[in-house]
Amino acid sequence: MSGPAGAGRRTAAAHRLRDRYRRRAPGEPRAVGYLYVLPALAVFSVFLLWPLGQTGWLSLLHWDGLTRASWAGLGNYRDLLTDPGLRAPFAHAAVLLLFYSVLPVAVGLLLTAALTRFRIRGMAFFRTVLFLPQVLAMVVVGVAWRAVLAPDGLLNDTLGALGLDGLTRSWLGDDTWALPAVGAIGTWVETGLCLVLFLAGAQRLPRELYEAARIDGAGPVREFFTVTLPGLRAEVAVALTLTLVAALRNFDLIYITTGGGPGDATSVPSYEVYRRAFETGEVGAASAMGIALTVVIFALTVLVTRLVEGRGR
Structure with missing residues (x-):
């Protein structure tokens, strides 16, 4: 197709293609990018976040490390203040x-x-x-x-x-x-x-x-x-x-x-x-x-x- 209408359509297509590449420009977050950080995130979660969560749970208990634990709620935190x-x-x-x-x-x-x-x-x-x-x-x-x-x-x-x-x-x-x-x-x-x-x-x-x-x-x-x-x-x-x-x-x-x-x-x-x-x-x-x-x-x-x-x- 030639003429002004055809030129306008080609220009619009070029703009759409340019916008698509802009949205997917290198350096922007992509799904594959998360795969690269996944090993570090897994290590961080296993050795930091999981122990931190476990510590938070233990802080809500009365436990001597050996016998059965009992629920303390926020009692341990109140003791920190009193x-x-x-x-x-x-x-x-x-x-x-x-x-x-x-x-x-x-x-x-x-x-x-x-x-x-x-x-x-x-x-x-x-x-x-x-x-x-x-x-x-x-x-x-x-x-x-x-x-x-x-x-x-x-x-x-x-x-x-x-x-x-x-x-x-x-x-x-x-x-x-x-x-x-x-x-x-x-x-x-x-x-x-x-x-x-x-x-x-x-x-x-x-x-x-x-x-x-x-x-x-x-x-x-x-x-x-x-x-x-x-x-x-x-x-x-x-x-x-x-x-x-x-x-x-x-x-x-x-x-x-x-x-x-x-x-x-x-x-x-x-x-x-x-x-x-x-x-x-x-x-x-x-x-x-x-x-x-x-x-x-x-x-x-x-x-x-x-x-x-x-x-x-």
């Missing part, structure tokens, strides 16, 4: 957030600001030494620091050699100092991670921004708040997320250094879940605490992400 023994681990975890997250991020930002303003020789060696705790197993870290903080350990020996015998104490056996001592170990471990993240982010910041700020008469403090900190917003979000999770799921360091003691002065949710599930036979209470801990970690992660994204707009 039982001081169950609330205390979450309070201790909140204290550890300061040492594991706030202090490492603050120190990392301070060091990054100094290192971006002043050139220091041996930067690669400096970063490697600070990042070293991240590549060590936490069990190794705990054993090493337990020896350092022992009553006859390196720290007390150093204080005694300096004539500060009044400051020596059993750092991990003192009700007042045990939790800050564990937190200080966490600060030592997480600071290197934050610093490496921030230095990597600072390297991509245009040097022209620093030069413009200095031409305008900006000092180190103003330069940090107007150039460095806004440019490291994404890295700060990542560092806060990783350190928050590390603080809340802290188990191995507590287990190696203090075992939750003295008394329950350093008990944290993850350690309390282990103790109640495998030592005292309170599987339902342990499961409820595990679910609550999961919800807290998820909520804090979402909150950090939303805050950073909101300020970035």
